Every structure is written in C-alpha cells, then in structure tokens.
Amino acid sequence: MSDQVTLTIDGKEVTVPRGTKVIEAAKQVGVEIPHFCYHPGLPVDGNCRMCIADVRTWNARAEKHFPARRPAVTCWTDAEENMQVFTDTDEVKKSRATVMEFLLINHPIDCPICDKAGECMLQDHYMQHDGKRSELREEKIHKPRLKPFGERIVYNGERCILCSRCTRFTAHVSKTHDLGIVNRGDRAVVELAQGSTFDNAYTDNVSDICPVGALTKTDFRFKKRVWFLKHTDSVCGGCSRNCNTVVDHDRAEIVRIMPRRRDEVNGHFMCNEGRDIYKSLAATVRTSAPISRVDELGAGPSWDDALAWAGGKLGEQKKGGKLAVIGSPWMSNEEALVLGHLAGKVCKSAWMDIKNDVIEGYPADDLLHTDDHNPNRAGVIAAGVVPGKKDGKDLAAIQEAIAAGEVEVLLVWGTGLANHYDSVEAMHEAVAKVPVVIQLTDAMDALSEVAQLVLPVRNWAERDGTWTNFEGHTSRFRKALRPHGQARDGFELLSAMCTAAGGKPPVKTFKDARKKLKQDPDSDVREVADGEFAFYKGQSLYRHHSGTTEV
Amino acid sequence: MESNYPVKGKDQVLLNFERGTESWPLSSYLTRGGYSTAKSVLSGGKYDSPADLVGVVKASGLRGRGGAGFPTGLKWSFLPKEPSGPIQLVVNADESEPGTFKDRVIMEENPHQLIEGCVLSCWAIESASCYIYIRGEYVPAIKRMVAAVDEAYAAGHLGEDIYGSGFTCHVTVHSGAGAYICGEETGLIESLEGKKGQPRIKPPFPAVYGVFGYPTIVNNVESIAAVTYIAHAGADSYRQWGTEKSAGTKLFSVSGPVKRPGVYEVAMGYPFKDLLENECGGMLDGVALKALIVGGSSVPVVNAEKALKINMDYESCAENDTLLGSGGVIVIGEGTCMVRTLMTLLRFYHHESCGQCTPCREGTGWIERIVTRIENGDARSGDIDELYRIADNMELRTICTLADAAAWPTKSFIEVFRDEFEAHIEQGKCPHDNQFPDHLNLRGGGKPQRHADPEHAFIA
Structure with a gap:
C-alpha cells in the first residue's frame, strides 16, 4: 500500500498522505467543510455533525463507488484511494x-x-x-x-x-x-x-x-466589539518559545493577544502569561526623547546631536580605546546583525556579549513554557552578538574589565544589566568607573538613571522584526502600535550609528538584512487557523484578516 | 404449518424448563443436561477447532437478538486474524428498550444456559474473558446472575483450566447505572470502561478496537444463550425452526391489553395472530386490537390490519413496514390515545439521549415538546408536518441510532394515525381524556412513578 492516496473532492483531485481526514484533504483544494467540534489541534470527537458530506468509497471488486451507509462526518473519515467526496449537493x-x-x-x-x-x-x-x-x-x-x-x-x-x-x-x-x-x-x-x-x-x-x-x-x-479591533501578526516575547500571536488593538492600545497557528513553533495555543504581556508593556516607564547627562549635549539633546556625539565616542574606539558592547536577547535578528557589525567591524571591539534581561518568570513545562524568559537569545547569538574570536571578552570578563576601570565606552541595549550584579547599587558603582555609558532601550531601568546617554527605541509592538526561538524557528512580528514619543526603530538607529561612527551599515534595508541572515522564508508564513478559512476572507469583520503590509 | 411451532417445555431452545419451577440453580440446570455441551466441546471431542464452532453458528443462521439482527457467526468472523490483544466477549444485558423484557427471563430463570453460552462463545472466538453488562434496574437479574456465576466457578464450569481442558474463561457480571444508551454496543463499552456512556464514533468497530482497546465481540443475552443450543444440537437442528433468512426460535415479550402478557418462545415466522390468540389468550374482553409495535418501542408502529398479517420474522416485518427489532411486542388496544403513547415514548428518548450529537440532543427534546403540546391541545395545524419534518431531519445524522429510534416511531405514528393527531388539534384537547385510571395517566409531563418495591427503589 502506498503512503499517498488520491481522491476527488467536488471534482478536484487531491493527493494526501494515508490517514489524512477528508476535512483536511478538502482544505488543500480550497474546499471548506463547515464544522464546530473539529479542531486540528485536538482529537476528533465527531459530535456536531456539521461536516457531514456525501462520501463515496471505491469498491474495487464491484468497480464502482458506494455511498456510506450512514452519512459520513468528514472530520473522522480517512481519505481513501479513489474516494469521491461531494460537499455541495x-x-x-x-x-x-x-x-x-x-x-x-x-x-x-x-x-x-x-x-x-x-x-x-x-x-x-x-x-x-x-x-x-x-x-x-x-x-x-x-x-x-x-x-x-x-x-x-x-x-x-x-x-x-x-x-x-x-x-x-x-x-x-x-x-x-x-x-x-x-x-x-x-x-x-x-x-x-x-x-x-x-x-x-x-x-x-x-x-x-x-x-x-x-x-x-x-x-x-x-x-471591545471585535469588529472594531485591528489585527496585527506578532510574536510573544514571554519566553524563548516565541508563540506566534495576533495582537488585537485599537488606536494606541492593545486590547488582547490571541495565539496564531504555527505548527512547528506553538501549534494552535499559547499561555495565559503571554496573553497578559501587553499589560506589562503599558506599565513600563519610558522616555519619549533622548536623555543626556553630559554637559556638551545638555539635558534634552536632539536626535541629530545625540547620534553625532554617540557616533563620535564609538568612532574614537577605533584608535585603540576600550569599547564594550552588551546586547540583549530582546533584540530582533536584524538589529543584532547591525549591532554585531557596529561593534565588531566598525569599532573593531571584540568585547561583546548578551545579558539576561528578564530572569523571573513562570517555570518551564512540557507544553509551551521554556525556562528562558527572553525571546531571542538564539537569534541574537546567531546574528553575531558574541565575544570576538581574538581577544574577545564575554559578559563576565567585561564586568571584570569594568570593575578594573579598563572600559572607556559601554554600549548597552535594553534593560536588566543589574541582573548580573548583586544589587542595583553594585551595578551603579561599577558603571560609575566607565566614562561613557550609552543605553539604547525601550524601557527605563536602573542603568537609565546613570547612563550618560539614553536613546529611546521602539518596543516589540512598535516595530518590525524577527525572533528565532530556542528550536531555531524564526517568527516575524510586525508593527502594531504607533511608537512612543520620538522612540526610533532599532534597526534604523543602529544603522545610523554605524554611519556616525565613521563606518557603513552592513545592509541597506530590512529586507536585505533578512536575506543576509538567510532567514527561513517560512517565518512569514501564516498557517490557516481553524475557522479562518473561506467565507469572509478579505472582510474586516473576520478574525485574523489583518491588513498588515508586506515589507 | 404446525411443525414449525417449537415443542413446549424441555425441548425449547431458551425456555427449556417448566415455567414456575425453581429453574435457576445449577442443580436444576444440570438435570436439563446443563454444561454437557461445554464439557464435550472443551475436551475437544465435539469440534475440531474453534473455527468449526464459528462455522456451525454461521450455518445455523442465528441473527443477533438485540434488535439489529446482524448474523452472529458473521460478526465473530470480523475479529482480526492477528488480534492486537486478548479478545473480549461482552454480553449485552442492558435490556432497556421499552416493551422488551425477554433477556430478563433468561437471566432470572435460566442463567446457567447463558453462562454455558459464554464459555462456548469464548471458546469459539478464543477469548478468555467475558463481561455480562446488566442494566442497572435489573436488580433481581443481577443478583441471580452473580449467584449463578459463583455457582459455576465453585463447580468448575468457569475459571482456569476448565474440566482440565486447558481452556480458561472468566465471567464478570457488571451492573450498568440505568442508561438506555449503554445498550448501544460502543456506549456499553465506554460504560464498562468506567466512562460516561456515550457511543463511540465508528470505525473502528469493536471487533477491532473494543473494550479497553482490545478486539471485542458484543452479543445479546439471547444470542449467547442460543449458542448453547446450537453448539449442542448443531445448525440443522436449530434451523428446523424459522424461515430461510430468520432461523431458529425467538423470545417475544408481549405487553398490553392481552389476557396473558409475558415472554414466549416461538419459532421465527410464527404469525402474530397465532401468538396473540394462542399464547397470549387473545385481547382482553371488550378491547379490540388497534395497533402493534412489534419489536420494541423504536420500530415503526403498524395498525391492526397490518399487524394481523405479520409473521414474527425479519422479512415479514419488513414487508409490513416495520422491524422485528428486539421482540418487545407492545399490543395497543382500542381506546388508547396514540398521541399520548407517542408522547410517552418520546419522553423516554428525550431523557435517554446521551447529548453527544446535535440532532439527537436537540431533536429528541424538541419533538417531545411538540407532541406534548399536541396532546395538551395547544397545537396549530402546521405542527404535525413540522413534527414529521424534524423527525425526518434527525434520522441518520448521528453517531448511533438513538435518534433514528426516536424518529421512526414518530414518523410512523403520524403516517398511520394522522387522523388522531388532527383530531387533537381540531378539538383543542385530547379526545381520549380520562380513559385510564389516574396511575396510568401519563399526561402532563409528570415524572415516572417511583417503584413501590424497595429492591427497585433507586429507579428515578
């Protein structure tokens, strides 16, 4: 017996693996069979009786098709060789x-x-x-x-x-x-x-x-009535599972987060904590414009001044100064690519590693939760934010260098540096030895209180990007909300910093970055969710039909 | 044809004892030649192999006595050649079809013939374990079966290495909790496994994936008890009774306004007219036959004219637009309100629907409410067609046949007695009001009466 069977559904021929249910085979030829109880992520129960169709099995001996004795539910009926299914009689x-x-x-x-x-x-x-x-x-x-x-x-x-x-x-x-x-x-x-x-x-x-x-x-x-919601494909950053989600929002506010089907990442489901992540987003303290603590810039510098100053400080390090770069597992792959280039190629610093932004969270389980509460450790490492091969220093070594007063410029992405010190005071004490601390962040934390320059960047709901989960699957998240204040897109900002530091950004566009990273083209794939299929496709009433634009 | 009538008394297939005597103990069964068949079969003298016995059962033409009439031997041969685990035999004693009370007589009066049938059937299908799933309300039957199984174990007719033959057969008596749906074979299997009694979606059929996931054969009590006779006397002997397609004898439980209601064993093909006149002594004086439900409440009703043409076999019933079913003969006398009768039946199906499939869950309640309204005189002219339409829509759209079992009587009651339904609507009340004493008056959606006998006290 071959592993594939060929059947016709409403006259359309389809070949599927043996054991595929008729309702799934029908989807492949664009035939929607209505159902209630059937769900591709659950065992079949067959109780709603909505998916009944006219299923005729081929009898080789009699050389003709026979209708089922009792009308068959297509969610339970296996596709068979030479079967005929009629769904619109x-x-x-x-x-x-x-x-x-x-x-x-x-x-x-x-x-x-x-x-x-x-x-x-x-x-x-x-x-x-x-x-x-x-x-x-x-x-x-x-x-x-x-x-x-x-x-x-x-x-x-x-x-x-x-x-x-x-x-x-x-x-x-x-x-x-x-x-x-x-x-x-x-x-x-x-x-x-x-x-x-x-x-x-x-x-x-x-x-x-x-x-x-x-x-x-x-x-x-x-x-909120659901027809007032806008839907944007996103990814949950609550852990390194990277559950694909849909962010349902209205104007500047996220109202709920729903799971989006992605079979190899999260299947059909997501956890409660992931749904609540938008609440912590609203609770973060942010700055709407760059903040400086250096006299030459003044307290509230313009973006141009701030970038020029930061670029100058970074550019100086080419002349043999000591630059340390601490990335974050919350960066997108594209941002990590540019940051790695900025530190390693433009500024020639080998002192580069990532920190652990979020250390507290729900425990790992065998369904979706993982034990890493940051979304993109794997992707950021793969994109090149790692200690340099020659004379490279990892995070612990960088901390020692900071304590020894060897670091002259410290570039930090994101929050949570204090996680690596015994206390916030210990972190403050250490970074006080660094003359220039530049922080690029979407939220204010203890480091923002002392950094010489704080540059606001957009958070995951405000920008485009991809994350790669602990199993190596890349998922795309898209801009859902308007950015907060003057917060800038991380990819664009880091590219600008490359230029300001006297170098060139590694790629010109976001699309090129994805190409360079050799990203799985499936990271943009949106699998057909249950109930999402045909009827109201294109109408804004229907869930998950977001009008997100392709980049 | 006189020779077609089974001989009364000890030569009958199932009721082979003097009625009214203490026929259930092992000692009584042994005087009737009990367990001699099991002894000769298990010792290997009678049949060369289990397949031989399956062949004999096939040749006997025995059809499943639970209602569907599926050939028993054929069912046995559906077991996979290389079973995935130990084969199980399940005896369906969840006799809940209204009007049917034949298995009860076997279990209460002749339990050892059933046990011997279990041993023989297990030998034939190469199973070592048998479950007898008895309806929860059948407390006397449960008690008597448990006692009989104990007796059989003590006497060495059950257990390990029976009669030194090396054959092992364990029989477990399991009591249901009183649900009609557990008479459906996969519902029964779920219940036996300790789950809520809800039929499984098929395929796989129980012969492949049954109780605890093992290959399972589910047979009615009467079928298994008949296997004892067939194994003993052979296929031809069984075929001396009945017709070509409906072989052997069958129990019929007759209820209604007849002089001697009860359980009778007659040959298949026995005319209903004779059953009524000879065995049951005719209708009660002054009551004429109005209608007949021949095979338990699920089968279509027929009027008196057709009823008198019916022979008690599968083909003749089909010719007369009904089904032999389980053999629960409900005789309906003149003066009975057919709308009220249907209402009573539908209340049962509404109560017993497991609630899994949409058409049955919602439909049984809906048609019951419509019929109740017609009976109460609150209906309008379109309601009869509406009722028929809904019943028709319920049919064939569900996992098991409970919805069909509610739809068939509904449709046939309307087809055969439409004028009565119309009379209810025209008069705005039931034309048969107050024809019954109060305790039989089922009008008004009251709950079923609590049984006075404390042994039955848990019946709601």
Whole structure:
C-alpha cells in the first residue's frame, strides 16, 4: 500500500498522505467543510455533525463507488484511494441547514451582548448555511449563564453547543482534566471538575477554541466589539518559545493577544502569561526623547546631536580605546546583525556579549513554557552578538574589565544589566568607573538613571522584526502600535550609528538584512487557523484578516 | 404449518424448563443436561477447532437478538486474524428498550444456559474473558446472575483450566447505572470502561478496537444463550425452526391489553395472530386490537390490519413496514390515545439521549415538546408536518441510532394515525381524556412513578 492516496473532492483531485481526514484533504483544494467540534489541534470527537458530506468509497471488486451507509462526518473519515467526496449537493446542504436548526433552537441568540459576536462560528455558519427563521414555538431550555471557571473564564451554558472542544483541550492538551460535560441530552452542561480551580497556565485557550460565546475571558468581556479591533501578526516575547500571536488593538492600545497557528513553533495555543504581556508593556516607564547627562549635549539633546556625539565616542574606539558592547536577547535578528557589525567591524571591539534581561518568570513545562524568559537569545547569538574570536571578552570578563576601570565606552541595549550584579547599587558603582555609558532601550531601568546617554527605541509592538526561538524557528512580528514619543526603530538607529561612527551599515534595508541572515522564508508564513478559512476572507469583520503590509 | 411451532417445555431452545419451577440453580440446570455441551466441546471431542464452532453458528443462521439482527457467526468472523490483544466477549444485558423484557427471563430463570453460552462463545472466538453488562434496574437479574456465576466457578464450569481442558474463561457480571444508551454496543463499552456512556464514533468497530482497546465481540443475552443450543444440537437442528433468512426460535415479550402478557418462545415466522390468540389468550374482553409495535418501542408502529398479517420474522416485518427489532411486542388496544403513547415514548428518548450529537440532543427534546403540546391541545395545524419534518431531519445524522429510534416511531405514528393527531388539534384537547385510571395517566409531563418495591427503589 502506498503512503499517498488520491481522491476527488467536488471534482478536484487531491493527493494526501494515508490517514489524512477528508476535512483536511478538502482544505488543500480550497474546499471548506463547515464544522464546530473539529479542531486540528485536538482529537476528533465527531459530535456536531456539521461536516457531514456525501462520501463515496471505491469498491474495487464491484468497480464502482458506494455511498456510506450512514452519512459520513468528514472530520473522522480517512481519505481513501479513489474516494469521491461531494460537499455541495442538495442533500449535504440540507444536512447542514438541519444541524444549524438543531443547534440554534436552544441557543439564546443573544449576539448583541455576546463578546464572541463577530468571530462566532455559529453566526458565520448561520449566514452561510442556514439563514432561516426559527420554527421553535416552545420555551428554550435554560441553563446556568454566568458560571465562573476559575479567575479567567466565564461559562454561559445556554450559548454552549456542547462541542466538547474545551473538555478535549483540558483532557488531551493541557492534561489537567479540569472540564467535563455532565448530564445527558439537552440538559448537558460543561462543568468544572470538583475541587479544580482552573488556574493552570493554559486556561484561556478554551475561550479561543470555543466556537461560540460560551466561554469568555474575564480579561476581554465587554471590553471591545471585535469588529472594531485591528489585527496585527506578532510574536510573544514571554519566553524563548516565541508563540506566534495576533495582537488585537485599537488606536494606541492593545486590547488582547490571541495565539496564531504555527505548527512547528506553538501549534494552535499559547499561555495565559503571554496573553497578559501587553499589560506589562503599558506599565513600563519610558522616555519619549533622548536623555543626556553630559554637559556638551545638555539635558534634552536632539536626535541629530545625540547620534553625532554617540557616533563620535564609538568612532574614537577605533584608535585603540576600550569599547564594550552588551546586547540583549530582546533584540530582533536584524538589529543584532547591525549591532554585531557596529561593534565588531566598525569599532573593531571584540568585547561583546548578551545579558539576561528578564530572569523571573513562570517555570518551564512540557507544553509551551521554556525556562528562558527572553525571546531571542538564539537569534541574537546567531546574528553575531558574541565575544570576538581574538581577544574577545564575554559578559563576565567585561564586568571584570569594568570593575578594573579598563572600559572607556559601554554600549548597552535594553534593560536588566543589574541582573548580573548583586544589587542595583553594585551595578551603579561599577558603571560609575566607565566614562561613557550609552543605553539604547525601550524601557527605563536602573542603568537609565546613570547612563550618560539614553536613546529611546521602539518596543516589540512598535516595530518590525524577527525572533528565532530556542528550536531555531524564526517568527516575524510586525508593527502594531504607533511608537512612543520620538522612540526610533532599532534597526534604523543602529544603522545610523554605524554611519556616525565613521563606518557603513552592513545592509541597506530590512529586507536585505533578512536575506543576509538567510532567514527561513517560512517565518512569514501564516498557517490557516481553524475557522479562518473561506467565507469572509478579505472582510474586516473576520478574525485574523489583518491588513498588515508586506515589507 | 404446525411443525414449525417449537415443542413446549424441555425441548425449547431458551425456555427449556417448566415455567414456575425453581429453574435457576445449577442443580436444576444440570438435570436439563446443563454444561454437557461445554464439557464435550472443551475436551475437544465435539469440534475440531474453534473455527468449526464459528462455522456451525454461521450455518445455523442465528441473527443477533438485540434488535439489529446482524448474523452472529458473521460478526465473530470480523475479529482480526492477528488480534492486537486478548479478545473480549461482552454480553449485552442492558435490556432497556421499552416493551422488551425477554433477556430478563433468561437471566432470572435460566442463567446457567447463558453462562454455558459464554464459555462456548469464548471458546469459539478464543477469548478468555467475558463481561455480562446488566442494566442497572435489573436488580433481581443481577443478583441471580452473580449467584449463578459463583455457582459455576465453585463447580468448575468457569475459571482456569476448565474440566482440565486447558481452556480458561472468566465471567464478570457488571451492573450498568440505568442508561438506555449503554445498550448501544460502543456506549456499553465506554460504560464498562468506567466512562460516561456515550457511543463511540465508528470505525473502528469493536471487533477491532473494543473494550479497553482490545478486539471485542458484543452479543445479546439471547444470542449467547442460543449458542448453547446450537453448539449442542448443531445448525440443522436449530434451523428446523424459522424461515430461510430468520432461523431458529425467538423470545417475544408481549405487553398490553392481552389476557396473558409475558415472554414466549416461538419459532421465527410464527404469525402474530397465532401468538396473540394462542399464547397470549387473545385481547382482553371488550378491547379490540388497534395497533402493534412489534419489536420494541423504536420500530415503526403498524395498525391492526397490518399487524394481523405479520409473521414474527425479519422479512415479514419488513414487508409490513416495520422491524422485528428486539421482540418487545407492545399490543395497543382500542381506546388508547396514540398521541399520548407517542408522547410517552418520546419522553423516554428525550431523557435517554446521551447529548453527544446535535440532532439527537436537540431533536429528541424538541419533538417531545411538540407532541406534548399536541396532546395538551395547544397545537396549530402546521405542527404535525413540522413534527414529521424534524423527525425526518434527525434520522441518520448521528453517531448511533438513538435518534433514528426516536424518529421512526414518530414518523410512523403520524403516517398511520394522522387522523388522531388532527383530531387533537381540531378539538383543542385530547379526545381520549380520562380513559385510564389516574396511575396510568401519563399526561402532563409528570415524572415516572417511583417503584413501590424497595429492591427497585433507586429507579428515578
């Protein structure tokens, strides 16, 4: 038996690996089969009956196709050689309309007050496959409507269509077994397991995968109608997993962060801490313009003056002075490329290493969390921010040199230098021995209080770039928010510093940087998320259809 | 054809004892030749190989007695040639279909024939373990089966190395918690594994992936008990009764306004008219036959005219637009409100739907509410067509056949007795009001009566 099978779906031929479900094979030829309970990241349950299609298997002996005895659900049916699948016959359409009718009779249809409205599969499928008035003349069934599942999730039993996605998530993905369906028939509801507080790190995913508004997040409830949100592809910097995300924002404010499907990085899901990372972003203290503590520049220098001064200080080091450069695992790969060039090639300094910006965070687990709470250590090292081969000094050696008073100019990217000293005072004491400390940062920290020059750069939500995770997969994040004050893009700023220091930047454009880094072209790939497929493609109503521009 | 009637008393296949005597202890079973078949088969004298016995069961034409009528021998042959683990036999004793109470008689009156059937079936399919999954409400049956299994172990008819043959067979009696859906074979398997009884999506079928993931054969009590006879007397002997496609004898549990309701074993193909007149003694005086549900509540209802044409076999039932089902014969007398009867049935299906598949979860409740409204006189003229449409939509769209089992009677009640439904709507009330004493009056959505017998007290 060959490992590949060829079948036709609505007359379109497709070859897929044996064992592929028909619903997935259909996606490959652009045929969307509507579904609720099926989710590519979960085991198949086959209970919603929405994905029924006319599946005809080939009988080699009789030399003809036979329809299934009972109509087949395509989420469970394996693609077979010479199979014929029809998804748009009248019978199939009737079947979908029927399932929609059954799903809606006891659904409260309270879309005007439902947070899921606008990204609800029930709404979408109703518009696409049903569109009829309700024939129900009886009272709808009533269930609990405001049931907290832990701190972060609220359950509405009446909206629930009992697809069991959430229970399968807790059973098979988070493996915490928090949720289950109790009672039978139309009295069934999702319940929290006795004694469970539903406080694990992945609870919010059940709201994302909920096809209706049954599970909503306390963090997002009643905050914003989803059709007012702009969506920008981003990457979570909470740990070195680099979960691909969508930043949902409105004007200058991030409202929520949702996971974005990327199979080799994070699959379909992300952790709660990653979703909350935008809150810490809003809480950081930032400067909107360069700050200086040197007399020749004055307290609030212009960018031009500040750059010229910094370039001059860096350029001097070519004449044999002592320059140390401390990068950050929060830099993008492109920035790291330019910083490495600036330090190593333009200024000829071999004293270069990266620090550990964030040392505290949630513990690693075997699902997504890693033990490195910085996003891009692997990428920054790969891009060349490493001690030089000849006479190179790593971070510990640089610290010794600082203590010995050997360093004349210290260039630091980002925050957290104090992490490498016993205390903030010890760090202040050490850097006081360095005549010129230049800090490029997106947030103010202890070093910003003493540095001779602080240059504000844009944070991850305000700039374009790529990060490479601990497994070597590169992911692209894009500019979502307007930059804070005069904060400048790191890539552009470092390129300008190369010029100011009397050299040339390694590449001209961001695109060239990506080429030079030989980046995985897949880092821009957006895999088709569940429910994202066809119907409303291009319309702003639909989730994940962000209008981000290609660089 | 007189010769087609099974001989009464000890020569019957399943009820081979004097009714009313203490027929269940091992001692009584041994006087009827009990365990002699198991002894001769296990010692290797009777059949050359397990495959031989499977062949005999195939040749006997025995069809599964649970309701679907799938040939038992054929089912056994679906077991994989190279099984992924120890093969399991599961005896489905979750007899919950309204109107069906035949397995109960086997388990209460003749439990050892079932156990011997388990041993023989296990030998045939090369299994060493058998589960008997008994409906939770069948407390007397559970008690009697447990006692019988204990007796059989003590006497060496079960356990390791039975009769020194080297063959091991363990029988475990497992009580359900009283759910109709656990009579569906994969629902039963889930329940047996300790999970919520919800049918599994198929394929894989239990023969490949069954209880605890092992290859599993699920058979009805009556089928397994009949295997004892077939192994003993051979296929031809079993085929002396019944028709070409419906061989052997079958138990029918007759309820309703007949003089002698009860469980009767007759040959397949026995006319219903004769069953009613001879075995059951005819209808109660002054009550005429109105309708018949021939095979348990899930099968389509037929009117009196058709009922009297039915022979009790699969083909004749199909010719008369119904199904033989499990053999739960519900006789309905003149004066019974068919809308109320349907309402009662649908309340059962609504209550028992496991809630997994959308059409069944939402549909069973919806049609019950519509029928209740018709019965209460609150319906409008379009409601009958609406009811039919919804029932039709439920059909064939679910994992198991519970939705079909609710849809078929609904559709057939409307087809056969549409005038009664219309009368309810025209008169704005039930035309049959107050024909029953209060305790039988099921109107108004009240809960089922709590059983007076403390042994049954946990029935809600």
